[in-house]
Amino acid sequence: MAPRTEPQPGLGRAIKARREECGLSQEELGLASEIHPTWISHIESGRNNPAWGSVRRIAGALDLTVSELAKRAEELDEPQ
Secondary structure (H helix, E strand, O other): OOOOOOOOHHHHHHHHHHHOOOOHHHHHHHHHHHHHHHHHHHHHHHOOOOOOOHHHHHHHOOOOOOOOOHHHHHHOOOOO
């Protein structure tokens, strides 16, 4: 089975929701996670998937474990 390469909208939604809960802008999250704010925007909108290292840095910047972020993403992975 080929790996799933299409964007994961649930992950982007989970990142955006938690970022907003934390009162962070995309720029602030980008600085905290060492990821360009434009890339944060692309992840949140579901246009791009982050690499594993980026997921770990984003989760840490959002004060979540990767597994907590993944759980939130699974809950939001339903098409809207």
